[in-house]
Amino acid sequence: MKKVKKIKINLNGRPLFLPKGTSIYKVIKKNKLYLNKIAVELNKEIINKKKIKKILLKNKDRIEIVHFIGGG
Amino acid sequence: MKKDTFNISSKKFNSRLIVGTGKYKNFLECSKAIKASGANIVTVAVRRVNISDKKKPVLMDYIDPKKITYLPNTAGCFSSDEALRTLRLAREIGGWRLVKLEVLGDKKSLLPDMIETLKSTEVLSKEGFKVMVYCNDDPLMAKRLENVGAVAIMPLAAPIGSGLGIQNSTNIKIIRKQTKLPLIIDAGIGEASDAAIAMELGCDGVLVNTAIAQAKKPLDMAIAMKYAVIAGRKSYLSGRIKKSLLGFASTTKKGII
Numbered sequence: 001m002k003k004v005k006k007i008k009i010n011l012n013g014r015p016l017f018l019p020k021g022t023s024i025y026k027v028i029k030k031n032k033l034y035l036n037k038i039a040v041e042l043n044k045e046i047i048n049k050k051k052i053k054k055i056l057l058k059n060k061d062r063i064e065i066v067h068f069i070g071g072g
Numbered sequence: 073m074k075k076d077t078f079n080i081s082s083k084k085f086n087s088r089l090i091v092g093t094g095k096y097k098n099f100l101e102c103s104k105a106i107k108a109s110g111a112n113i114v115t116v117a118v119r120r121v122n123i124s125d126k127k128k129p130v131l132m133d134y135i136d137p138k139k140i141t142y143l144p145n146t147a148g149c150f151s152s153d154e155a156l157r158t159l160r161l162a163r164e165i166g167g168w169r170l171v172k173l174e175v176l177g178d179k180k181s182l183l184p185d186m187i188e189t190l191k192s193t194e195v196l197s198k199e200g201f202k203v204m205v206y207c208n209d210d211p212l213m214a215k216r217l218e219n220v221g222a223v224a225i226m227p228l229a230a231p232i233g234s235g236l237g238i239q240n241s242t243n244i245k246i247i248r249k250q251t252k253l254p255l256i257i258d259a260g261i262g263e264a265s266d267a268a269i270a271m272e273l274g275c276d277g278v279l280v281n282t283a284i285a286q287a288k289k290p291l292d293m294a295i296a297m298k299y300a301v302i303a304g305r306k307s308y309l310s311g312r313i314k315k316s317l318l319g320f321a322s323t324t325k326k327g328i329i
Contacts, residue, residue: 012120032126039118039164044157046164064120066161068131070102071117071147072092072232072259072281 007059018057025053027063038067076309078276080254081170081202081223083141085112088271089301090143090256092281096290099134105284106135109294113141115172115279117148118158118165137166143204145172150185152192159196171196172226172258174206182232182259186213190220197221206258209243211250218253225253226279229270230260233282237266241273248274264293264300271304272312 005020011027018027024040024047040047041064047055057063078085091111096102106114114135122128135142144162146155152175159171173192177185186208196203197220204224205217214225227247230236237260238244248255256277257270267278280297287293 012123014123031121031123033121036166037130037132038121039161041161046160049164065123066118066165067121068116068142068144068162068165069119070093070096070099070131071145072094072115072279 007057007061009057009060010062012064022057023053024055024057024063027057028052028065031065033065033067038065040065076305078254080113080204083170085141086110087112087298087301088277088305089267089297090115090277090279091284091294091297092279093131093135094147094281095285099129099131101290102131102285103134105290105294106140108291108298109280109284110298111140113143115143115145115147115281117145118162141170142166142168143170143172144168145206146174148176149174150176150179150188152188152195155188155192156195159201160199163201169200170202170204170223172204172206184208184228186210190216193217193222194220204254204256209240209247211243211246214247215250218251222253224256225251226256226258228259229257229266232259234260235262235283236260237262238269238273241269244270244273244275261297264296267297268300268304268307271301272308274308277301 006017007020009016035049043062078088087110089109089111090113091106091109092115093102146158149155149158155175162168175185175188175192176182184207193203193205202223204226205222206226207213209227229238254276256279257275258279261267261280261283270278278301284290284293
């Protein structure tokens with residue numbers, strides 16, 4: 001059986017290993033996050049959430065997922 | 073008589089009290105305090121989601137952005153770049169355009185860096201944001217913010233979380249005189265009378281976080297703030313009497329025995 005190639009990305013400051021070809025959308029779903037409550041940055045660029053399903057992750061990509069918290 | 077309405081960037085709000093959502097014991101207490109305060113607008117911050125604890129409650133589960141206007145802020149930003157990044161992300165979460173900008177300049181006093189604040193206001197306004205700007209109580213800077221597109225001027229009463237109340241009422245009065253924009257006291261409120269004084273100076277609103285969230289009884293303080301803002305506003309509009317060094321009897325001498 002052919003071994004699936006892995007990539008190393010950084011999610012919210014932490015390293016994460018994923019199979020090659022994983023989409024950002026899959027990472028969001030896996031973390032049980034709702035698209036209408038978050039914003040996503042890929043390598044410091046804000047991702048249009050409408051296009052999120054089409055974006056596949058590459059090695060060394062850096063993702064930031066943010067939401068609203070309490071603040072003054 | 074003309075109805076006393078509170079508008080920010082052509083949107084009408086019933087309450088002149090804006091409350092922050094930070095520093096509460098938990099989200100439940102926060103949502104109850106917001107309800108008690110009668111506020112229509114709450115400030116919220118943008119932070120990383122908690123990846124390690126997926127079950128942790130989130131703000132949006134307790135405070136419905138369809139019922140209360142979320143005002144995303146840039147709390148904790150110390151440069152224009154950080155503030156712009158934060159608000160662009162906030163906009164992407166759900167289309168928020170009405171935002172509160174605060175760019176801090178000093179980690180101890182938390183006083184605003186007005187050079188960075190002015191720069192950010194201009195950029196954000198050009199990008200279509202409606203920027204409510206936390207600023208120093210400096211009339212000249214307030215004017216400059218207005219000139220670059222701010223939709224509301226939000227001078228501090230005193231440093232954030234200090235609870236010192238209004239320190240420079242003269243400057244607040246000057247700003248009031250020079251601008252038709254909504255003038256909202258932001259930061260430094262300690263108790264309900266501070267909020268009433270802000271309103272009596274002619275401010276259009278008050279933003280309170282710590283004074284409610286960290287009070288021994290946050291819900292009661294939320295109610296106190298609600299009525300203080302209403303009382304202060306009514307007092308301002310009612311036209312106070314002139315001050316006098318000497319006394320004037322309230323009762324006529326006519327018919328005295």
